[in-house]
Amino acid sequence: MTGWLDALERLSGSRTKAGLTRQLRPRPADDLVVDLAGNDYLGLSAHPEVVAASAAALTAYGLGATGSRLVRGSTDAHADLESDLADFLGAESALVFSSGYLANLAAVRGATAVCDLIVSDAYNHASLIDGCKISGRRTIVTPHNDPAAVATILDAHPGQPAVVVTESVFSVDGDLAHLPELHAVTSSRGALLLIDDAHALGILGPAGAGGVAAAGLAGKSDVIVTATLSKSLGGAGGVVAGPAPFIRHLIDTGRTFIYDTALPPAVVAGVHRSLALVRDADDRRTVLTTRASETVTRLTAAGFPVDHPAAAVLSVLAPGPEAAVAWAADCRDRGVAVGCFRPPSTPDGTSRLRLTLNAGVPDEAFTRALDVIVECAP
The missing domain is CATH 3.40.640.10 (Type I PLP-dependent aspartate aminotransferase-like (Major domain))
Structure with a gap:
């Protein structure tokens, strides 16, 4: 088989044009970013x-x-x-x-x-x-x-x-x-x-x-x-x-x-x-419930209506894959990690930010993170 690497490069180029490339972003052990992207919902990973x-x-x-x-x-x-x-x-x-x-x-x-x-x-x-x-x-x-x-x-x-x-x-x-x-x-x-x-x-x-x-x-x-x-x-x-x-x-x-x-x-x-x-984590589950309501209220008031989550996952629609990537990158540059979901991860073909609530994030940091998300919106 010849030219297979060239074929892969062409496929990569097509993904780039569609805004569907992905990057690995290693984080240090002392990472200070407010995490609304990971899945450590109850904040127990470092307990x-x-x-x-x-x-x-x-x-x-x-x-x-x-x-x-x-x-x-x-x-x-x-x-x-x-x-x-x-x-x-x-x-x-x-x-x-x-x-x-x-x-x-x-x-x-x-x-x-x-x-x-x-x-x-x-x-x-x-x-x-x-x-x-x-x-x-x-x-x-x-x-x-x-x-x-x-x-x-x-x-x-x-x-x-x-x-x-x-x-x-x-x-x-x-x-x-x-x-x-x-x-x-x-x-x-x-x-x-x-x-x-x-x-x-x-x-x-x-x-x-x-x-x-x-x-x-x-x-x-x-x-x-x-x-x-x-x-x-x-x-x-x-x-x-x-x-x-x-x-x-x-x-x-x-x-x-x-x-x-x-x-x-x-x-x-x-x-x-x-x-x-x-x-025995009812207190942490209560924090998630409170933060879910706070997030829905804050984003909806800013013109980004979101459904109240059943658990700890919320999605905010973005205009397109490039906009979603830029939105997530701008949040990250300001110290807030959010998920960026684009096709094929999104079965309906739309792009969105995915926010995952984390009971381990301090209250002040969480409130600031919501401000950053709104301020960085495209």
Whole structure:
């Protein structure tokens, strides 16, 4: 094959013209930027107890897990975390992966061992979309957050085993899925419901148990829950929770579990300690609720109407990809980090800033950050 690098350069040029290039921006350990871009919603990633638990496990186990979970990578720390995650999520069993992305790939593909049809929300995260693709099963994409559309599709395929895939709080705009209505649709038609609870875990539900628990669906035999451990829990990794036979199936067949090096025990221990803190973090969840209202009020008054978030994710529309990039860059230059979402990260083809609330940001810094966002608007 000749000229392949030239072909890549031409593709890069096309992305540049469309305003769709991306940059890595390394940050120092002492970074002073106000963080409204990351996903450390409860501000626990640097909590002293979390760091101490991780440091103790680092000393005890060493840097890495040294192998995949089925070889040498499973430790007491992994087993303890999985037990507590299952309890927290109200599930029969839980399995930890090295990332939320890999957990979603495994969960979707695992469900298709018994399901011939996938029904997927149009705004689902890339990891869920990729899980649908690698499964090899027929996938029908429904209009966003539309249980009636899901019902229509399932009714058009009577008797065909299906899994419906959704997020609880959607990662682009932060809106809440209609989970009770959706489960009524799937349960009445014998379909499975797979819910990515990544952006609701730690924030919604009793003691922060997530959007699935808030909807009264925890522990249902026809519900599979996935989540990342890198957002409200402040660490890394992912989890799939659900009926024990399904978790057993993933251990036996899940390629992203079997062939991947396990999550380092030091990270597992830090996440486990964070989970304990999340259970007793109503004060931090109250801060997020207050800041959500403050953000909506401030941005709407400035002429940027935003919907009240279901959890801690808000989106502000930008005129286009170039404007979104410039807006985010100007905020960063003034000490405020905000997310910049452009196609293909935005399924509707529009560009926006994504703001993620963080209970660990001091009040004065948070208020200043809102001022900066408004002042830097295109």
